[in-house]
Amino acid sequence: MSKLHVTTSVNGQPEEVLCEPHQSLLDVLRDELGLTGTKEGCSTGDCGACSVTLDGRLVCSCLVLAAEAEGKEVGTIEGVANPDGLHVLQQKFLEHAALQCGICTPGFIVAAKVLLERDPNPDETTIRYWLAGNLCRCTGYDKIIRAVQDAATELAHEA
Amino acid sequence: MGDYAYAAPTSLEEALSVLESQANDGQRTQILAGGTDVLVQMRSIDKEPRTLVDIKQIAETNELSIGADEIFIGAAIPSAALNENDELKGLLPGLIEAADLIGSTQIQGRATIGGNLCNSSPAGDTIPALVVVSAVCVIASPGGSREVAVGDFVTGVGQNCLGSNEFLVGLKIPRPGNNSADAYLRFIPRTEMDIAVAGAGVALTLDDGGTCTSARVAIGAVAPTVLLVEAASAALVGTKVDDDALNAAAAACSDAASPITDKRGTVEYRKKVVGVLCKRAGGIARDRASS
Amino acid sequence: MIKVVFPDHLMPNTEGVRETEVDCDSYRSLVRELEKRWPGIEDVLAKTAVAINGQIYQDAWLETIEPSSEVFFMHRIEGG
């Protein structure tokens, strides 16, 4: 099987990887680039644990071939915090105890960040539907929704 | 067993030539658009290696145009992008709703109407919605291109009329007039993240007095392929699309449905609910057309 | 004398006795006494929980038993 040479950008850093044609972006992020913050929960696009952005759009990295990332910008959980510290969403997830086991947390934060970039003031229903592709089995979602609402409020104040 | 391979042609011609040469080499090919069905199936149902031909680098498959008479939606445009286009959403709200129902936000970022159609599942949400707006498939063929009505495109469960050397470029849809509107509803047990247990699309045109002058009703997930229910359309034409008319259309849908019992629902359930969906979608389409 | 109650699943080990009285002042002496009556029961009791005056013990080896105590053997609870 011939490997493919893929040039992409991950969290703003140029990356070059050799990958198999069938390998998913998730596999390559985790196995080739060591970015294990993106989690695998199902490999069928049903749990959202592997959420990343691809040219700014929210996707499940299990349903993207690594080869498709050629020339694109990939954003993962590792790129959410900045050198000054945690992103507001990360801080709010902590303050609201919006995680228990934490396996779904990176996916939720990546997804919620895209939401707030598009809709700075989403109502509860909007948040719930936007995040419907991110399964959490621990929290019953309540504290996650509140964390996102609180982050939106804080970001609005900052703006 | 062959190998997996990946190709991302940048023109229609190149794509056709990749399909042709792979076929000549005895290599299986698979068109890749959003990949939300293809990659899942490749890992579970049919693991046989193949060459994935990614059509997202081709200009025509990314084209979205809204003309005076006709709308064109490229086969590689993700649902999320369609949903962000307010003009398109205003013209074809039912179709865009159907596209919006396919999976989560994440799936929306990848899944395409073209892929949903080519997957040719009986439960594909956009197919009834495309049928009621009289969409036509634009197919790239070795000889150039050909066109097939969506209603004739899907030939069976998971089967369609595409040859192994062809692919779907996009969909042409007549631009709806002012008094026309469409709606699509499906039933799923949760609020999100499911495959339709039943689905119903309705497109209507009303005259100035609110009387229905034409109607198309199509139902999904209740037969091997989407059904255009003429009797339901007939029940609406000439009426004000009131409760009686909608109930008659609903009954026609329930009668026309020939579903199976599976993990997602029973025959009885699907037959009943597809009628309920027709009635509700018909009401929405009526209100849209008259506003 | 303290009252000792066995659950049904232990009754095959007690010749069908559900309730008995034993003269003892600690869990250890209770088990020794029961083992004398029904040889082999010590191993079975090691896999059960016991309630002494309402307090449930998965392992009561070090517990004392007051003369007025009631002792109930019961399924060991594990949990998820």
Added chain:
Amino acid sequence: MAEAHDLKVIGTRPVRPDGVEKVTGRANFGADLYLPGMIHGKVLRSPYAHARIKSVDVSGALAMEGVLAAVSRSDFPEETDDLGQNVIARDKVLYHGHAVAAVAASTPLLAEQALDAIKVDYDVLEPVLSIDQAIADGATLVNEQMHTNGDASQPASNIAAITKFERGDAEKGFAEADVVVEGEFRVPMAHQGYIEPHACTATINEEGKITVWCSTQGHFDVRTQTAAILGTSISKIKVIASEIGGGFGGKLSVYLEPLAVKLSELSNRPVRMVMNREEVFRATGPTSATWCKAKVGAKKDGTITAATAWLSYEAGAFPGAPVGPGCMSVLAPYDLENFSIEGLDVLVNKPKVAAYRAPGAPQAMHAMECVIDDLARELGMDPIDLRLKNAADEGTQAPYGPKFPAIGLKACLEAAKAHPNYTAPVPEGCGRGVACGFWFNIGMQSSAEVLIREDGTVIINEGSPDIGGSRASMCLMAAETLGIPYDRINAHVADTESTGYCNMTGGSRTTFATGMAVVQACEDIIAQCKERAAMTWDIDADQVDWDDGQAVPKPGVNADVDPLSLADIAKTWGRTGGPILGRASVNAQGAGAGFSVNWTDLAVDRETGKVDVKAYTAIQDAGRAIHPAYVEGQMQGGAAQGLGWALNEEYIYDDNGVMENAGFLDYRVPVASDLPMIDTQIVEVPNPTHPYGVRGVGETPITAPLAATSNAVRDALGFRVSELPMSPPRLLEAIDSQEG
């Protein structure tokens, strides 16, 4: 025990110590370890639900380039227990998905392809797929050597055990009743649905020293189980618990670890094994499908005179359904003189069940709490009033034997009655359903070491995998005990060679038992600090107090000295005897029972059968909430799991015993848009056996929602649907048959 008003730190809501790692993606879970030379293992699983294995031949796989090892039953000791037979099938495969062989190869894809090259010859047998089938006369036997309750004088049976509890005379009690109601209920097999699939990495060195990294609720148990299945000594195995992505009882047993070790041994490489989601559904332990009958009788004033329950639980392929706890919990909320309970543990050709949050209680309590609800209707009583009338309290003899110490059931019921969500009228078009919940909670064995750094900051080493914020609880209890700020303490889940023995994180025991060990270890530190201060001050240790994080002379002791903080003592510990470390180990007894009251308001679409949950409220006695936000989180998460089970979650099997919905698409756990906010109220009736009054809180939350949801649907529809899940097709069929 400390009174609530004396507490400074307990009851606050600080950020958890492992939080930053978990919101940034740095935390390492089961599949996140990469070792040089690591290869990938995959499992070949049975395509049949029941078959005799005639032969297994892995040579075809081994012949493939890049395949480095393959194992089957012959690579493991023949003498093994049920767990060993579940990890790799011996004579028979007992469920679809049962592991038959495993391979390790250079890539995951190659390993998967190599599975196709393994030849297994099966003699296919008829599968037993339900309790009804299993207990019918002449049923096919899942295990030909199985006799009910081990009684070999009787014919072999699929009923592994029959359990009975009784008191008084139920028949007499029913005769005295003015009203008798009964019902028959079915609850489907359900999965814990943790988001992280099982994963491990195993490596073995040249002297046979094994290291396993895995996602587990109990790494000491992984050590015990893996050693037993491999026939080796626990002294050869070190287990490192990764972060764990959910368990709910499903990560107490090994599935992959012994296979990975064996593959590592044969390949001389580190081997990583990760299940896919389909394998998680097909081949790990869900909880029992059940068929339960419940009956209660009461006087007109609501006094319950008798109750009976018949509970049958599917165990899966090996005995061990949680029917014992089902029998013990079914009537736990009530003070009863006459009852009888019978429970059956029934083998079927489905995966061996595992614990799932309050194992056994939700199904049994669903049946009884539905019947209690019907009784309230018959009597025209408010469902909370009826429960208050009969509620167990301190001194009540529990149905399972002992008398309850202080419990919080009445406090929860009274809080519910007064709650604005309950006093508010039921919204138009909705039904409301109430139910009680209960779980025993357990103690068991834990160890903790408390290490002091030379700057006086604190490290806690303990052995309870942190599945939901327990590190924060440990730090809070340590901060409270030591009298120092929370942020000067960190907690570390140590591996099996770096801390004392510890039972699993399960049974709602961690904050209770491991917390007790941490508190005692901190008290050990305080005792040593008092000694060091006494040395410094030339007084006796018993003349020193520990007050607000500092050593001070006791009142009345004549010593003109400045208080010494932990940091002060640490700074000069070289001259007072060297570094300070504390330790404690416990076999904690007396975990306090946890009671709850839940209710929900929901609407049913009568044309589609779909349920829309509008509101949900959970009230629970936590004893004392160490970190209230994580207690609320347990209550909310349990409610969500219970709602999912009540409404949509189920294993769907075809006639051959093949699960048809082995994925998150069709095994429908609730998504964010399915649920409302889940309101909580924590009641605190302290548990006297814990230094801070803790009861377990993790499991009780799933015991009430099934019945609360059923009772709300009953209220909304006007008739009862007694089979779960109340999925749209089932509800619509019921609605149509009522209307038809």
